[in-house]
Each structure stands twice: as C-alpha cells, then as structure tokens.
Amino acid sequence: MDLTWSPEEEEFRAQARAWLAAHVPREPLPSGDTRAGFAAHLAWERELFEGRWAVVSWPAEYGGRDASLWQWLIFEEEYYRAGAPSRVTQNGIFLLAPAVFEFGTPEQRRRILPRMAAARELWAQGWSEPDAGSDLAALRSRAARDAAAGGWRLTGQKTWTTRGAFCTHLFGLFRTGPRAERHRGLTYFLVPLDAPGVTVRGFERLDGDEGFAEVFLDDVFVPDADVLGGVGQGWSVAMATTGSERGLTLRSPGRYLQAARRLLELARNRPGGPGAHRDRVAESWMAAEAYRLFTLEQVTSIVEGRQVGAESSLAKLSWSELDIRLHETAMELLGPEAEADGPWSRGFLFSLAGPIYAGTNEIQRNIVAERLLGLPRR
Amino acid sequence: MDLTWSPEEEEFRAQARAWLAAHVPREPLPSGDTRAGFAAHLAWERELFEGRWAVVSWPAEYGGRDASLWQWLIFEEEYYRAGAPSRVTQNGIFLLAPAVFEFGTPEQRRRILPRMAAARELWAQGWSEPDAGSDLAALRSRAARDAAAGGWRLTGQKTWTTRGAFCTHLFGLFRTGPRAERHRGLTYFLVPLDAPGVTVRGFERLDGDEGFAEVFLDDVFVPDADVLGGVGQGWSVAMATTGSERGLTLRSPGRYLQAARRLLELARNRPGGPGAHRDRVAESWMAAEAYRLFTLEQVTSIVEGRQVGAESSLAKLSWSELDIRLHETAMELLGPEAEADGPWSRGFLFSLAGPIYAGTNEIQRNIVAERLLGLPRR
Amino acid sequence: MRFAVAERDAVLAEAVGEVLAGRCGPELIRAGWPGGRVAQVDALWRTLAQVGMPAALVPEAADGLGLDETALAPLMETLGRAGPPVPAAETVAVGAPLLAAAGAPQLAAVLAGSSLVTVAWHAGAPVPFAARAALIVVRVGDGLRLYERGEVDTEPLASVDGSRGLARVSAPAGGGLLLAEGPEARAAVWRRGVLATAALLVGLGARMLDLAVAHVRERRQFGVPVGSFQAVKHALADVEVALRLARPAVLAAGWAQAAGDAEAPVRTSMAKVLASDAARLAARTALQCHGAIGYTTEHPLHLYAKRAWALAADWGGPAHHRERVARWLGLTAPAGHGNATDLSEGTPW
C-alpha cells in the first residue's frame, strides 16, 4: 500500500505538465462537433502527435512512449487539469486500437496504428443501428462474400456514429451469418468512408452540431485485408475490447477531478447561497475522488496481473452518475445563468448521454447483478 | 375549488378535538405488539367505542356516526394530532369491514360489525403464507367441503399475521379449487382462532415483540355462514377491498402530518446543525403536505362519483417513501441519541416495513406503470 | 372543501388546449428557435388571445375574463404540455394583470395577443424572450416599471433552449411606467410568476412522460417492447408519482393566492420545488428511456427537456424555494445565515 508516486513518475508528470502548459491553446477551441471546430481539433491532435503525447501508452514504433498504465493515468490527470481540448480521435484510439493490438495482423497494425496516432486517418465507430441500440446482437447490416474480388460487399445502415460526418474511416460489425444467430455470425470490418456506396449524413446531438452521423452502406466493397480478427469472430473481438470503452481507458478519473475542481471554484465564488449547495458540491467532489481511488485499485490489479472483468460496469455506473450529479450541481449554483449556452450547460447536456452510450446503465446494472453478484439471468 | 371547511365540518372537528383532549392517555401506551401493551390498547379501543369515535364513517347502527369521507379525514387529522394510540383494531376495521359491508349477508353484518367496532372481537388478517408473499395467488392453504357438517375444513399455514397472537379471529383466503387455478378457486373465510385445530405462534417483528404470528390450521371446521362473498369468489372480494388497505382509508395523511410536526419540533430544538438537515426537514414536511393535498384531490373525486383505481398505488408509494424519509431525517437529527430505543427509532423501524406490506413497492410500481401508464405487462 | 379545478377554469384551459392540440406540435416550438418562422408563433398566440389566454387574470372591467390565480394552474399546465415558445407566465400571470391595474395603454395590444410581455427581475441576469417581447417589466429599485422594447438595451445570449430568446436587459433608470411599488405588491407579483412557472413545469413533465411512454411501448429490443423491462417501468412510475403529487400542490398554491391565504407564500414555494423536481425527473427519465434516439435535436424530446431545465431554474430554483419553505417552517438558520442571504424574491437561486 503506497499512495505516492515514484520519482520517475513525478518526472513524467512534470514533463507532461510542462509540455501542456506550453502548447494547450489559451482560448478553448470551438466545439469539435462542428466542421470548423473539428478542423481546429485536428490541428491540436497533430500537435499532440508531434510532441509524442497523442498515444502515450502505445509502443514507440507506433508513435507512443511505452508509458505504463500509471503514467497514462498521470498524463490524463495533467491533460484535463491543463484544460486541454477534448480528443476527437478518441473512438479510434480507445475503441479500435485495442482490437487492432490484440487481433490485428502485423500488416494491419503497421498500416492502421501510426496513421491513427497521427490523426491522418480518423475513425468512427459503427456499432449501433436503428434497431440495434442496447440490443447490439440484433444487428442487420450484412456483408456478402465476393470471392472473385477477394473481399466482401457491405450493405446496411449504422447510426449514432459520433462525429461520423468528419471521419475518414468506420469500424464496425456486420453480419456474415444468418440473423437468427444473433451475436454469432458477425464479423468486424474496417471501412473507408470514401468508398463507393457509402453515404454519410451528419445530424445534431443534444449538445452539439453534427455530433452524430448516419452511415448508409450500399454494396460497399471491402477487401479481405480489412477484416479484423477473422470472419465470424466479430462479437468476440468487439467484446474483448469494448471493455476498454466501458472501463478504465476512456474514462480516466482526471476528467472528473478537473470538473470537480472547476465546480469548487464556481462554488467558492458564490458564497452565501442556501446551505444545501455546499453539501452537493462536497458530494460531487467526493464522488470524483472516490472514482479516482477505485481506479487506482483497478490499475493495481491489472498491473499485478489480476483479472478485471465486469468491474468495468461498476466504473461506468460511477463515472456516468457522478458526471451528471456534478453538472447538475453546477447548474444549480449558476441559477438563472445556467440556461445560457456555455461550458457548464454544454457539459451538463453531454453528461446526460453518459448513462446511455457505451452500454446503457440499465445494461450495466444487469451485468453487475448477473456477473458480479451471480443473480439469475432469467 | 375551495380549500376551506364548512361550519359543520369545523364543528365536527371541534367535537373530535375536545373529546380526544379529554380522553387520550397522558402517557403513551406501551407497545400494542406486546401482550400487556395490547391489553392497554384494547381498553383504549373500548373507550373510543363508548365515545362513538371508533368507526366514525360507519352507520350508526353498527356503532358509527355516518361521517362523510371529509369528516373521516378530519377525525384522523385530529386523532394523530392528539397523539392518540395506534389502532390495534385497524386490520379488522380497514381490511375486513369494507368486505363485509360490500359482500357480507345482512346476518354477517349484524353479527360481525358491532362486535368489531366495540373491540369485542379482534380480527387478524390471513393473507400471506410462507410461499405466498408478493405472489398472493400462490396460496396453498386449502378448504375441503364437509357437506355433512354444512361447512368446510381448513388446513394450511398463514404467516406475518399482524398481532395474530392477541386476536380472536382471522380472515383470509383459502383454496377451494386446484392450485393451478392461481387466483381463481379461492374463497374468503372467517375463522375463530379458538377453533379446534388452530395453533398460533407469535414472533417478533423488527420493531416489536410478537408483532407477527404464524397461524397453523389443521382440519379446522368453519360453517358455511362464515364464508364471505361466496365460494370461489375470494380473490374478487379481497381485491375489491384491499384497495382500502393500499389506498386512502388505512393511510390517512393525518398520520404523516403529525410526524412532520414532531420532526419540525425536533429540528427547531436543534439549531445550528449542518445546513443540510434543514433542507431535509423542509423536504419531509413538503412530502407530507403534498400527500395530504393528493388525498384531498382523491377524496373530491370519490365524493363526486369518479372512479379511483390504481391511484391507490400512487398513494402507497408516496406515504411509504415519505414516512421513511421523515424518520431517517429524524434519526440524523438525533445523532448519537438515535440508536437509543424510543418513539423515533421505533417509528423508523416501522417505516421500513412500509415499502413491503400491503403490496411491495415493486408491485405498486408495476401497477402504476401497467395500469396508469399502459406499459406492456410482458 | 372541494379540491378540483373549478368549472370556469377548466373551460378556459380546455379551450386553450383545443387550440394548442391542433397547432402546437414540435414544429411550432422549433419556429421559436433562431432562424425559425417566428411569425407562426405570433399567429398562434393571437389565436390563443381570441380564446382569452392573456385576458385570464384581467378584471372584466378592463375587458378581461376576471379569473383569479386558481385559474393559472390548469391553464398553464395545458400550455406547458404543448410548450409554445412564448413568455406565458410573464405575459398572462404578471404582465396583463399589472398593466390592467395600472391602466397602461399597452393592455389592449396584450389582450389582442399582438404584444408579449417579459419580466427582468434580477439585475444583469438573462431575461427570457427579451429578444422578442414588445414589453418588458423591469424591477427597478423598489418598484416594477414597464418599458417598451425600444426603450431598453438588450444584449442577446445563446441559450440551451434556443426558443427562449434570452437577452440581458439594461433599462434607463428614469424611464418606464410605474406598475407597482413596495415589497408587498412586488412579492404578490413574484408569487404569480412562480406559480405560473410551476404549472408550466407540470405540463412539460406530463408531456415528456407521454413521449417516453409512447416510445417504450413501441420500441423493441431483445425481442420485446422496451417498456416491458421492469427498470423502465419503475423509472416511469416514479415520474408519474412525482407529477401526480406536484399537481395538487400547484393547484393549492393558486387557491391560496386567490384566497389571500396567509400560507400563500409557502404554498407557492412548495409548488415550485415539487414541480421543478418532477419536471427535471421527467426530463432525465424520458431521455434515458429514449436512449440515443432521444439524444438528438431531430427528435422533439429535447424541445421540452430544455424548456424544463430553463423553467426549473427560473423564478427561483428549487434550492431557493426550499430555503424559503424551511424559513417559513421556523427552521432557524444557523446564526448569521439569515442575514447573509437575501431571501427576498430577488435572490437568484
């Protein structure tokens, strides 16, 4: 039991902090969910990559620093503390890359990862479909074998694809077996969004312009080289790695600690309000801090080689609920100013998506109950 | 829309208040869930009956005052405000009596009601069985026809029978058809607890000694005259009248208003505590007051002849939740004194039973969702 | 004792509801958003005025319907359920009766539905519809004064609910027409605004519950309607409980105001707390029940949810009104607390 950082870790933190202090834009960038804002974010992503801070935990050969999980946590803390821009590349880095590392061929790794790290190729996730939201195994989009051409022909529709209108590529599951097979008979494909037959329509999320997209695929050809992890293995590939979306990697505690710090600042500047506000601010701070400690425990387990499985559902329930509570508290503190468009109100709207995406909280509670507590599935 | 009472109603209130002021015991009675305490409560019940305040809303011929629903509400408000003892006769008066009024023969009404009002016969409810709690239709206790003797022979086990160890009679459902029929094939019986074959074992509730009982029936003879509402009609009889347990009649708002008043008193005498307490006290008071207003709306509907159905589930959810919140707040205000045995800690323990009895709150939420909102039953 | 909406009040609410049913869907609300065809909103309001909407609380002698605050609960709930993007509480509950009492010449245009009124209560705070309303009631010092739009400076603000037409308002100290003066008159006006807003919130909450119920009955996942999952059922049942308990509280507050009851202040604050909390619960639950389908501006749900968040914070947020209730209950604040916090109707929580 030791809650202090080693000198090497402190040195890593100092390095990160110094670089961020020198590079983080003074003025917040416009929303990454608009075309113009996205371009500004891309420039930032390339700057990050130049500084070798884009993918710290990746091997150096792909643009990373071989950082440990602890260092990654430290980097994330510093990143959010510096008020650095949100990562428009995150769906590639945190959802696709783990699958490529684990299931990709050496050729795929060489081809995909460096360009992803450099923000030369921008990846959008293609999980959901209009009739397959929570029920992901109900996917209908299909891939038909085109043996002559050495590949597959994809047809169907993906939706709620974050920033899909600005990305260059899509990763997603397509049905290569009959629908009755549910989660069997799915295959993980990598699809360039400029391929013939692809149509992308951006649409507005609650908190931003064109934050979502629908992607229509009409007989889109994808070569065999863009199947990830083997035909019919799509569900296993996706599940083995969506843990990283629901778990540690996407939701570093640094994000909530920083929000809690901003909330404290807001509260300290509004003294004299009803006593109840103080209580909620303290609760919010404790929730963020508790989530950080929970994460430290989880990382220790991973570092020491213990298995971390359905615990990622605990993490998701925690950060999504605390994020809402934290932003609700800020909105209350802001009083009549809360309804003006601004960082807090946008953050509030975004927080409300937390219990929905990456597996609804209803599904996460089922997982906790069934896998951690052993309650019957029915 | 008029939230004032008529002069007649005010006169009724003054009468009730005066009588209660003169008669309510100065010292709180010992718990009615002990044998000695029950005896003290019985004496009080008889005093109430002598004063014609035991069953105000019943016809005068059975010991009542023909009071209107409004007057009944007023009486209840005054009753709780006066700090009068809890009613150990309530299961008879509020659960059985409505069934007797609606489904009983004139002979049954004459035989049962006056003695119930006078607390000469004390009725315990026999709904639950060890394997039929929430799932009431899973009852196993059965009644076999004894045509020769002109009656039925009852065998089985009832449990969680409130104050069953001190009562003289039991009302409950017994199976007169096959088990597969679930809620069909049940019959409503009235059973003297001193009948041969009856064994009663009292056991301890969380908040009091012998507050519960198990009732074992071994070939207990019950004459045809003690079938209520017809053979095979038990479920309809029970459902038509348990509305009164879940609804207005058992849970008058006066009870919670009085608890909220006591909470206010407690809070006013503990100034200077963390601000959060004040907030919770205010919330508790508002919840009690809101429940009172909801009840006024419901009574208006009934008085004007509109149907009130699944609304009783809203009422149950409200009073049970508010009762817990109110007592939890009191426990917090009491700090280290909270764990000493006393009216608040006993009230707290009793409040925790609220979401369980009279149909668990899970079942009430199902009812609200399915019957009021029209969600599919599945 | 009769706890139910009076016949005359119900008749007005129904008439308004009929107009809205035909003409105020999501498209009409979107017409109030930037770039929308706001003329449609104006036309709707004129039609509502023909039914008597802004005249509700104006005395008959001043060409009004002569109703009292009791009428506000059903009327505003009906309006809230449909959600037209207008300063309804400000025009109907505050502006029109104030103008009538002061004999302001602008009353006719308000009654005709051609002028909307908004209210700038907190100095410097965003004022809803200030970008669009013809008349602005401004709290200046101890009084409430009426300004024409042209008389004040407005600085528009982007808002979460784009149909609210937010702006900050600066009124010249000397101008305007004095409508009311003194703490008591002002507090009575404030209470009417609070009450009307609470009723709007109940209506908004009910609409969001309706949307969620319709969605989960229809939407299938895992081979069954989403609404057959117990977690969904229970979440929506809790919304129903909250709304069904808030509604009588709003009705009682209206009655207390109309009757000049001594409890009117606490009943009003309680109504706002319960209505705000119920509407916010409805918004969050409805969003969750819709999943990603509701998390886009292409779906109408956000139109109501954003309005609910705005109104919950407007006219005193729940924390402000909860604090008022606590004081009314005699829960003495820790020493000094009372002095530090101005809990007049001007406090912006």
Place this chain on the structure above:
Amino acid sequence: MRFAVAERDAVLAEAVGEVLAGRCGPELIRAGWPGGRVAQVDALWRTLAQVGMPAALVPEAADGLGLDETALAPLMETLGRAGPPVPAAETVAVGAPLLAAAGAPQLAAVLAGSSLVTVAWHAGAPVPFAARAALIVVRVGDGLRLYERGEVDTEPLASVDGSRGLARVSAPAGGGLLLAEGPEARAAVWRRGVLATAALLVGLGARMLDLAVAHVRERRQFGVPVGSFQAVKHALADVEVALRLARPAVLAAGWAQAAGDAEAPVRTSMAKVLASDAARLAARTALQCHGAIGYTTEHPLHLYAKRAWALAADWGGPAHHRERVARWLGLTAPAGHGNATDLSEGTPW
C-alpha cells in the same frame, strides 16, 4: 504507487477472518443481546486476541504487532462482516494504542482479550458497550482519560441494536489516567475511531449484500427466483457500486493516517460518509429484498442492519463528516455559520 492491501495487513485480516468464519454467526451476535450468553462473546474475543486482534496497532516494543492505520481497513472490514458484538473500533483502534503510548498497566489485559475498551466522547451521549467494557476512555475537557468500569457511573439504555450495551456514562472529574491531551493528539485519536468505524460499516454492508443475494437467488415468487426481477437486480447492483466505491476510500484514509498525510482529516471524513451511506443503502435494500421474511428478529438480517444504523451515526454521522469535507474544500459557510457550529470532533452529528 500500489493501491492494495499490504501483505502483512492481509495476513492478519485473514487470520481474524478464519476465526470468525467458524465461530461468529448470528447466534454469536445474539449472545451479545440482553439475556444472551455473553460469555461466548468474551471467549471469541480472547481467541481473536490470540491471533493479535487488539494488538494490531500496538508497537512491537509493547508486545503489539506494530502495524499502522493502514491495517485497520482490511481488519475492521473483516470484523464488520462477521459482526461480533464488541467495541472493536474502540478497543483496537483507540484503546489499545492509547494505553500502550501511556504505558497503562491495563494494556496486558486488553492484549489478552480479557478487557474491552469503550470510548465516551460526547458528554451525556449514549456510549456503546459501556454496560460491558472493562475500561472506558472518557473525553474530559481537553484530554482523554482512562477509567475502570467501577470508577464511573453508568446508566443503561435500551437500544435498537440490543447487542450494543448502551449506557450513559458519568466519570468523576478528578479521576482516571490521562492518556492524551491537546486538540491535535485528540483529533488523531478521533480519526482512528472514525476510520475503524467506516471499515466496520463496509464489512457490514458486504454481509447484508451477501444475505440479500443468497435470499433472492433462492426465494421464488411468480414461478421464478425473486432475483431474476430487474428491479431487484438493479437495487442490489447499486449496493455493490456503493460498497465497491466506499472500500478504496476507507483504504486510502488508513494510508493517509499512517503516512501522516496532510489530507488525512478529509480522507477520513470522506471514508465515513461513503461507508455510512453504503451500509445504510445495503441495509435498506437488503430488508426490501427479503420482504416480510427479513422483517422479523427471527431472521439474522436485522442483527447486521441495526448495527449498521448505529455505526453510521456513531463517530460523527454522514452529515457531520460531509460538513467537514465541505470546509476542507474551502466552501465557506454562510457568514456566522462557522462560529455557530462547533465542528471539532466533538460535534454529535
């Protein structure tokens, strides 16, 4: 950085857990209730003492194990899960190390498990186990003093958790042995008591969750296990979340105390808030999941639930510690509030 229980601490907790597993079921807890065979409890405690339980925080030089506060989290959680009716926090976290530091002759009996220690912190308040503990640490003025049972007057009190042996204590002003003095020393002692109580609460919560899970897997209604209903699943999942988030907070508080970290006070208060809230949620949810079956003293659930309610309020309730966190965060109280409320460790919320 390594956020996990240290090997040496885990070894002790496991040894204690093994003793408890075999000997501390519901019957042993009932032995602590009025009329119970309390000798069984005493015997168990002596066995635990052989494993080193009360010696955990006593320096090796004084025949202790020489562990620090980090060891309290796993140790007390293990104890809380089993729930033996003893003043565990008071004896292990407060009494034994204080006696060792003061060189009190009674230490030997405490280490042997033949003397229990309790603590009377708030003047006039009920003191747990005061009816049974051989030694009582009393806060007198600025110091903490040690009294033998015979030296103080005790007035027994009936309690919700009958095994707590509550009594009010009056100690003679002049007597006793001075153990510690001054606000800083006292605060450090207070924090150890708070920490140990928080850890007990996590253990109690975990036990109640286990009971509820076992029950709903077994109990069938409507033809299926009750645990297959989504409402039950979700309620229990929420308990798991609360406990799994509280546990690291307790562990971190222990580390901060042992490390003399400047954040020790806030970490300790946070641990108590999260552990109290989690245990209370576990109690309420477990009761609800058991239905009427759990609402009787014949079922063991109440033994743990009542203990949880008692400990949640003991050593500062959640509101008290939440307030301390707020102050530490620099959330200035409304003017005057700070003066009106004594937030030293003596405040009884």
